[in-house]
Amino acid sequence: MVDVVHSLDPLSDVAVSSAASSSDWEEIRAWSDQVYMPYRVRASGRLLQPRSSMFSAPIGDITLTRFRYGIPVTVDDLSADAGNILVLTTIRGCARHRVGAADVEVGSGGTFLVDCSRIEHYIEFDESDLQLNLTVPHRLVADAADRWFGYQPDDRLWQHKCVIGAGQQSAWNALLAYAVRSIAADPDRIAHGRPGMHLQEMLLGHLLAEWAAAAGIALDGGGSDVAPEYVGRAEHYMREHAAELPTVSEVAAAVGVSVRALSGAFRRYRDTTPNRFLTEVRLQRIHDELTAATPGCTVSSVAAGWGYVNMGVFAAAYRRRFGENPSRALARARRR
Numbered sequence: 001m002v003d004v005v006h007s008l009d010p011l012s013d014v015a016v017s018s019a020a021s022s023s024d025w026e027e028i029r030a031w032s033d034q035v036y037m038p039y040r041v042r043a044s045g046r047l048l049q050p051r052s053s054m055f056s057a058p059i060g061d062i063t064l065t066r067f068r069y070g071i072p073v074t075v076d077d078l079s080a081d082a083g084n085i086l087v088l089t090t091i092r093g094c095a096r097h098r099v100g101a102a103d104v105e106v107g108s109g110g111t112f113l114v115d116c117s118r119i120e121h122y123i124e125f126d127e128s129d130l131q132l133n134l135t136v137p138h139r140l141v142a143d144a145a146d147r148w149f150g151y152q153p154d155d156r157l158w159q160h161k162c163v164i165g166a167g168q169q170s171a172w173n174a175l176l177a178y179a180v181r182s183i184a185a186d187p188d189r190i191a192h193g194r195p196g197m198h199l200q201e202m203l204l205g206h207l208l209a210e211w212a213a214a215a216g217i218a219l220d221g222g223g224s225d226v227a228p229e230y231v232g233r234a235e236h237y238m239r240e241h242a243a244e245l246p247t248v249s250e251v252a253a254a255v256g257v258s259v260r261a262l263s264g265a266f267r268r269y270r271d272t273t274p275n276r277f278l279t280e281v282r283l284q285r286i287h288d289e290l291t292a293a294t295p296g297c298t299v300s301s302v303a304a305g306w307g308y309v310n311m312g313v314f315a316a317a318y319r320r321r322f323g324e325n326p327s328r329a330l331a332r333a334r335r336r
Helices: 001-009 012-018 024-037 138-149 171-185 187-192 194-215 230-239 248-255 259-270 274-292 301-305 311-322 326-335
Strands: 020-022 039-044 054-059 062-066 073-076 084-092 095-099 102-106 111-115 123-125 132-139 162-164
Touching: 001 095, 001 171, 001 326, 012 259, 020 024, 020 123, 020 187, 020 259, 024 062, 054 187, 054 194, 073 311, 084 138, 095 111, 102 111, 111 171, 123 274, 132 138, 138 194, 138 259, 162 301, 171 187, 187 259, 230 248, 230 259, 230 274, 248 259, 248 274, 274 301, 274 311, 274 326, 301 311, 311 326
Parallel strands: none
Antiparallel strands: 020 054, 039 073, 054 062, 062 132, 073 123, 084 111, 084 132, 095 102, 095 123, 111 162
């Protein structure tokens, strides 16, 4: 245990001098809401007043924290809206994580992983517990899976919570030790410079490999041929809002993924792009209205209703798609 504490906690000297110590629940909650996400915490023993130590440092877009409550607590109701994955490593003491109907006890050197944006979680920390944690935005892992492996994870991964990096001398613990030593040596470059981005990529790659292995997923060539469910939600959103011309960023935000992940999924599973899909929806809706030929219907009014202001651009797109001018389609419909 001593070796693990020393290898995973070289921040101790830094943290002692720069960490916030507090026994005020509101102060602790404000800090934890910012570095993790909003959640519910309750004292679970005879001690009611926390004796907390709080330290955080960024690694690119990942947040590393060294944290303890100093009393036994239970934690649940973690906010899914924050969109964060928690990677919780016990330095001292014990944490008990709820998995199904059982509790998984994680002692010194153990790491537990849970995607709080996709599944509920419950934790008990004992009085002596000290945690070295990573808060990782869900979108970072989704992007890394697509970029590194051409894989679009689904809930087989996202809802699988588990212990990773088994063993006190694991490669994962060695990488964590490297990360915290890097922060202790040069926090500004790890927060904002290229070394920090490189370290972020190393953490994401190792995290994905460990997580997928625990979930029984082969990343190299093991991805599903079925499109992730967010592709269908994106298609539905674009059909519902086609007249408003949503941008790819707006569509991605609406379904809770990054632009990179959404575009990559459309290329892989639909052999198109979100923009081309939206254009197809608009042109098909215009075609349907023109061939219905309702009273007062004109080409320009129908095209304008679906976001086209340049009639030349619209007519060319319509001809490419349907092989005739829109005015001819309308005239034929009126004759019928």
